Amino acid sequence: MRRCTVALTLCLTSSAFATQCGNTTIHSAADADALRKACRVVDGTITIPPTLDHLENISLDGIEVINGDLRSYKCGSINIKRRSPTNSSVVSFSSSSLTTIHGDLALDGCIPDFTNISFPNLKTIDGAFDLANAASLAYLDVTNLDSVGYFRLFAPTLVTMVHNELRNVTGAHGTKKVVVEQTSLTSVDNLxxxxxxxxxxxxxxxxxxxMFENFPTQTLTNATFGFARAGSLSIEGNGTLYVTLGGPDQTTMALTNLTFSRGxxxxxxxxxxxxxxxxxxxxxxxxxxANNFTDLLLPFxxxxxxxxxxxxxxxxxxxxxxxxxYTNFSVxxxxxxxxxxxxxxxxxxxxxxxQTWYWPQKDIKSLSLIGNISTPFL
Structure with missing residues (x-):
């Protein structure tokens, strides 16, 4: 009889833990502590609400796998804070143990004023990596992240990103896009x-x-694009950006559309x-x-x-x-x-x-040329 009582107690304890490890909203650092101490695997979604104390550090150390999403509420807009990190507290959101998210990592402008986000051992995100936290983010550590469903980053105040390299894009929500919007990074070659x-x-x-008042921004001056295939590649520079097509381990590249919109x-x-x-x-x-090209060779x-x-x-x-x-060529x-x-x-x-200009010898579909053009060019 005594052994049966002990066994029943253990079963109830396990059931209680399972209940705690489902969908969870973290309202405070205390909530995060309770979750990470109880759960190695979270079977639902972890949500970060805008009501979270903006000065609290949030740690998820101890959690290794999230079977749902790690996300904020969707607010539909980005709240950019023009402030200097030298006059602000460092507020972190971190986990040194998290390796896998089977859903999305989706944090947008509704999340609190995290200046540091650190998931150095996060390796796989089956869903989207969608980080549009432009509030005050300055430091991002995703050192070992190498596989995502898709990747999107929009963080104008981000000056440091610690990351080895992206090796696999599996597709999530109907796309395999890899998009870096406004940041203050000096390199995005890892992506x-x-x-x-x-x-x-x-x-x-x-x-x-x-440009933020009293905020140290940096400039992206070189970008290496090495994808073997992409539907479109859009480049928007800052006036001094040089783009290299072809990565260190690449022999072929096929793009449907290539656009240099400005800078x-x-x-x-x-x-x-x-x-x-x-x-x-x-x-x-x-x-x-416009762009800042002067002497441009189109090397296709x-x-x-x-x-x-x-x-x-x-x-x-x-x-x-x-x-x-070239065939069916239009200019x-x-x-x-x-x-x-x-x-x-x-x-x-x-x-x-x-010779700097070679005309297609097979066929030309259309020509529309307005400018300083002479007969010898044609």
Whole structure:
């Protein structure tokens, strides 16, 4: 009889723990402590509400797996705080034990004023990595995160991201996108340099930084894009951004659309990239700011459409020898007032000449050229 009583007590204790490890809303550091001490595996979703004490550090040490989401409430807007971290307390959200989230990591502008988010051993997120916390985030540690459903980062005040590399994008909510919007990072190569295949999903690198009063911002000056395939690649620079196509372990790249919307100063093709194909290439726009290209070589083995709009700094445009094999090729040039298209040849610094523009020899679908153009160019 005594043994039966002990066994019954153990069963009740296990059941109580299971109940605690389901869907949970953390209202305080005390709530987080109770959860992490009781649960190695959380079978539901952990929610961080905007009512959480903004000055409390939240630790989830002890939790290893979350079978649902780790998320904030959705507020639908981003609340950017213009303040100096030197005059603010460091408020952290962390777990050194968390390795897996089977749902989403989705934190937006409704979460409290975390300046540090640290999940150094988080390796896999089956759902989305969707971090749009622009409130005051300055430091992000996801050192070992290598597999996500999709990746989105929007944090203008983020100056440090500790991360090895992204190795796998599995697809979540209908997309494999990898998007970095406004940050104050000096490099995002850890996310973009590997030869990932994201299919028809978009990739986006934004080097534009909002300037904050008394807040130390940095500038993204170089970005390496190494995806093997992407539906579109959109680049928005800050006036000094140089983009390299082709990562260190890559030989082929195929893009459906490539867009430089503004602020990019240079485009480089990695010499080891054996094959680089793109559908449409667009530089500039009719209504928004332009890029900072001056002498631009378009280094594509295959391209079907080229549109260049209002690129005021562009003086020389080169189409490579591979262009003779382009098919159904279309070109639109408008508003490039300093672009000289008077000849297919240019003079080198040593006085020799070289061909800088190669026309497709198979067929051309359409031409719309407005600018400084002479007959020898045609």
């Amino acid at each position: 973009f340099r590997n030869p990932l295949d994201i299919g028809d999903s978009p990739a986006s690198i934004e080097g534009k930084t909002i 990019t100063a240079g485009l480089i093709r990695n010499p080891q990239l054996a094959n680089l194909t793109v559908g449409t290439v667009t530089l500039g726009s009719y209504f928004e700011g 083995d295959s391209m079907s459409s080229l549109t260049i709009l209002n690129e005021q700094t562009l003086t020389q445009l080169e189409l490579p020898p591979q262009a003779v094999n 639109t040039l408008y508003g490039c007032t300093n672009l000289n298209l008077s000849s297919q040849f240019a003079t080198n610094p040593d006085g020799t000449t070289r």
